[in-house]
Amino acid sequence: MYHLFRTIRLAVKSLLLHKLRSGLTMLGIVFGVFSVIAMLAIGEGASKQAQEQVLLLGANNIIVVSKKPPEDSGSSGSGGSVLRYGLTHEDFLILDRTVPRLEGIVPVREVVLNVRNRDHEMNSRIVGCTTEYQEMNHLELSMGRFLSEQDLVNLTNVVVIASETAESLFPLENPLNKSVQIGNRAYRVIGVTKERTASAAIGGSLSGQDYNKDIYMPLDTFQSRINTKNIIVKRGQGAFSAVSVVYDQITLKIDHPKIVDEPEIIIATAEMVRETMDAKHAVARDVDVIVPLELLKQAEQLRNIFNVVLGSIAGISLLVGGIGIMNIMLATVTERTREIGVRRALGARRIDITQQFLIETIVLSGIGGLVGMGLGLTTPAAFEAIKYVVTNYILESGGATSEMTNMFLTMTPQIAIWSLPVAFGFSVLTGLVFGVYPARSAARLDPIEALRHE
Amino acid sequence: MELTAKLVNLQKHYDLGTVVVKALRGVSLDIPSGDFLAIMGSSGSGKSTMLNLLGGLDRPTSGEYYLRGQNVALLSDDELSAIRNGLIGFIFQSFNLVAQYSVLENIAVPLLYRPGYPPVSSEDEDRCNEMAKMVGLGDRTDHRPYQLSGGQQQRVAIARALINDPAIIMADEPTGNLDSKTGEEILGMLTMLNQEGRTIIMVTHEDEVAEKAKNQIFMRDGLIAGTGIFKG
Structure with a gap:
């Protein structure tokens, strides 16, 4: 435990040696995590809005x-x-x-x-x-x-x-x-x-x-x-x-009091109502049967689709951030080949070198994840700002607005609490995954070759 | 006489694909404890390969190398690491300090890799400070390597080599990058460490440096060509 703490402290020290580089590398993860949280918050907000609307119609x-x-x-x-x-x-x-x-x-x-x-x-x-x-x-x-x-x-x-x-x-x-x-x-x-x-x-x-x-x-x-x-x-x-x-x-x-457990009864009744109405209105097509419960299910499906699609798009930015980290860490390993040789000569085992570089990557992506989480929390405020710009500068006042615009204007992003640890976890995981290769190539260096490296 | 190292027909070949370079072609040598040995020779003579093998950074292709009675060729990579950490102290021509660490942290690096990873205690830290004082850098413990002169950096390297109290010091051209006055100071320190009872093995190509050692061997084409100093 103490050893790990010390390794982390030394990792931070190494990262601070190149503040700009570390910062820029971190940005990839920062925006990756931020977009994951923001995208999920927007998806959650849209679906919550839809659900509320449906519930106002009455699930029964x-x-x-x-x-x-x-x-x-x-x-x-x-x-x-x-x-x-x-x-x-x-x-x-x-x-x-x-x-x-x-x-x-x-x-x-x-x-x-x-x-x-x-x-x-x-x-x-x-x-x-x-x-x-x-x-x-x-x-x-x-x-x-x-x-x-x-x-x-x-x-x-x-x-x-x-x-x-x-x-x-x-x-x-x-x-x-x-x-x-x-x-x-x-x-x-x-x-x-x-x-x-x-x-x-x-x-x-x-x-x-x-x-x-x-x-x-x-x-x-x-x-x-x-x-x-x-x-x-x-x-x-x-x-x-x-x-x-x-x-x-x-x-x-x-x-039907147990609406949540047995939605089938409402659905079946609705089917019956539809048939009754069709008997009289099928030709004229002048009657519609709307079942809020069905809409609720659709809204839930919509949310799942939103989460998967938006989450994947955001995940791509996290992936790009991870590749950026790997790139920089590989450069760092080359740059610090001599340091690796020295450490090996002074008694560091291969596993110590792997650990050192892996922890540096994880610290980098972890801090990036934390900053991204902080940014993610500002999603609702950022969204309000965008709404303000849209209503005041893009939409013509008094002009007709589409359903889509209305949906956008009445929506508030809902930060899904679960998305915070998940996004942070993914950032650390990204660091781990993309850090393994550079760390292992550092550990595999021959100490004599490494010491000779200019 | 107790032996620190014993080499028996030691060979080291490097397979470069098209050719096999025979860097050491059968070296036999006894190094008694408490010796101060200078390994001399021109570049390509095999002196660096010899030091690498002696220091446990590499394993021989054939032959035997007993370090304090242990056959190094049979040790695993991790076991070699442990030997380098506890038994041997390294001093390099270009100092090789960790750039992002302070003087004190550089001295403490070998403490990070002690077997079992015991925490660096306050006694350890006291010892690092003591070492810094001993090499004359007691007032510069917070300095980073780039803030130090070459001689000062080499003193830090010596303190670092000593922190785990090793029985053997391996020095690879320790004065090569220093002016002659500073070089003498460093050599003086090595002599002092030898007088404390540590075995010093030093690679150099300068006669004046080799003269400070108790014994000298001269290498040529992967073999020991002679002992003592060849003038000229």
Whole structure:
């Protein structure tokens, strides 16, 4: 132990003899370790983001959504210029009756409309929903209450508004019991929700949702006052368009406490729901079934792929660093041939010489690994800096952003704790592997030849 | 008379692929304990090969070499290392100090390779300081080799050779790189070490240096051509 400590101390001394050279050699390992940690942190951050999004959708849920049929399907239905598609009340009834272990079923109809409170106005997503919507979407209230069964039965003209909606429409007053105007009707505000993280778009089938500009209304109130005769007419760019959709989304919550251990039940139920929906909507292709649990699995697979791909790319830089070390150590052995001869003459055995050079390499790569670890810890901060540059200098303000950009902007790298010792271990291992050859060639030198070396 | 080294028909051949160079062609010699022997000869005479064999840096091709009764030809590489470490002290023409070490650390190098790797104790360190003082460098223990003159470097080398208290000192042209005055000082130290009872074997091609030894042998073409000093 003492001997090892002494050898390490002498190794450091030898390395300090050529500070610049040792430093430059170390850089290869420093950046290798840094990139391993950074790459894994970015992969971890991306997958965590995806997982969180999926979990917000609810692992116990199966979501059935209406989607605008593709243009070529030609099933705009009867009704002239009215585009008719999506989930119907009949679908709702079938699902409600046939899906086993159903804990809750929430139909939703939503539309973006202009909302105003005297001279304050904004475009807001009006969501017609039932009381269970709150729990399923993890909405919390900052004041007032959410929609009640009574509201649904009585078709009361009440709304719950989201935090940003409240700020825009009631910048200086308490919105509770005030009214907002939607279309030509007024609705009383009975609650305000807290801020909630937006959900990103997932797999292209479920668009991202910014819950903070919403207005929630009893479903039946919505259907009778806004979605009258299931037709909503909107003035688009220069032309009127009319769509007829009964429900935009039906969320099914399956009662299954051991979701983690037995995900098969949700998957099987989802399969059943898919078949049921296909029976009616296969031709029109206007309904999608989304299973957050499946997405979660996909997200996990994605993470594994990310880790392997990014880790390998980073591993290559570590490999390059190792080759750099070997190169320098071979040069060092040649340069110090005479020293090796002297040590041999003074009684050093072959193993002592091997050990000396091997420890020098390991110390070099180990210190490089430590510095790389330190740099790796700054990944989140460095990423924030990059984000800052991107948002301020590269993205045009107000320009449309793609899903990819959004994902990038909302992501935070998560340093995987395990990646620190792993990356450090790999740096030491690199030193060991690439140090063996130079160390052995040093030990194999003939002492007489070595002493004669100029 | 006790013998430190006994050579019997010692041969050393170097196989260079196309030719075999016979550096030693049958040398027999007795070196008694306490001797101060100068090995002389021109370059290529085999004197360096002889010193390498005597110092346990190499093994003979044939013949026998008994170092304190032990046949060196039969020893393993590690055993030879142990002999070089404990029994023999080396002094080289070009000093051969470790550049990155201080005077004190250079003196301590043989301590690093003692069999079983006993830790360098504070007594050992005291001894290193004592050695530095003895060779007149007590006030320069922190200096690095490049901060020392040639003579000072050779003194460090002598201290290093002595740190494990060896019975034999092998010196390869110890004054070759020094001016004559410094060379005399170094020779004086070797003489003193010889008077302490150590066996000194020194290679040189200078008569004035060889004169300081008790005995001289003269080598030519891989054989001992004579003893004593040949003038001219």
